[in-house]
Amino acid sequence: MARINVVGDFFKSGLTEAEIQSTVKAVFDTLGTPLSFSGLNRGSRKNEKPDWIPASAGMTKRQGVGRNDKVLNIAFVEPEEIQKRNLEYRKKDSPTDVLSFDYGDEGDILLCNQKINEMKEADETLAEATQKTIIHGALHLYGFDHENEKDRAIMEKREHKVFKAIKHNRHSGDGGRQNPILDKPE
Numbered sequence: 184m185a186r187i188n189v190v191g192d193f194f195k196s197g198l199t200e201a202e203i204q205s206t207v208k209a210v211f212d213t214l215g216t217p218l219s220f221s222g223l224n225r226g227s228r229k230n231e232k233p234d235w236i237p238a239s240a241g242m243t244k245r246q247g248v249g250r251n252d253k254v255l256n257i258a259f260v261e262p263e264e265i266q267k268r269n270l271e272y273r274k275k276d277s278p279t280d281v282l283s284f285d286y287g288d289e290g291d292i293l294l295c296n297q298k299i300n301e302m303k304e305a306d307e308t309l310a311e312a313t314q315k316t317i318i319h320g321a322l323h324l325y326g327f328d329h330e331n332e333k334d335r336a337i338m339e340k341r342e343h344k345v346f347k348a349i350k351h352n353r354h355s356g357d358g359g360r361q362n363p364i365l366d367k368p369e
Contacts, residue, residue: 191259195296197310203257206314206349210321213345254289255324257317265295281316283323292320318345 187204198206262278270276272284280298284291294316296309303312322341329335 186253187255187257189257189259191294192296193257193259195309196259196294196299196313197308198313202310202314203317206317207255207257207321209349209352210318210325210345213341213348214325256289256291257294257320258291259294259296262295262297265293265298268293281320281323283320285324285326290324292317292324294320314349315342315346318342 187207189200189203193200193203196203265282266276266278268282269279272282278295278298280295280302282291282293284293294313296313299312299316300309303309307315319338319342322338322345327334327338327341329338
């Protein structure tokens, strides 16, 4: 079973660590796959694990984690950190809401609360916007992208399906999946 590490200022998102972890698990549950993204990449670039670990997130490599263990690191970083990584890996010199990196048996999702807040819909909470962004980042680990309109439509459909499943589980009382922060009428 994969380990999901959450670091950085996630509390500013309005979500707890458990809610962030259950959001990621909902992506894998909805896709009908175990919490393992290795080998399921659908054509996106595989990245070599860089030497850097976001210093602003306070991430550290855990001792005793073998290469066969699945690890997903979700790091909430400042705009400057995500802008630096966006320039380095996507050649875009601006902060973004999310970046995802797939290393086979390990993945990183970098999130920026400030950008998520700026980009959220007028009628959604920061917690909802953050969950949707986490879903988006996790789908990238499975190789979904939005480089053209067809792929964008496919990815958006998946994002909607996962978010709808999270809301359904919350309303149906599915043990521990309830998320009162996001409990608002549709």
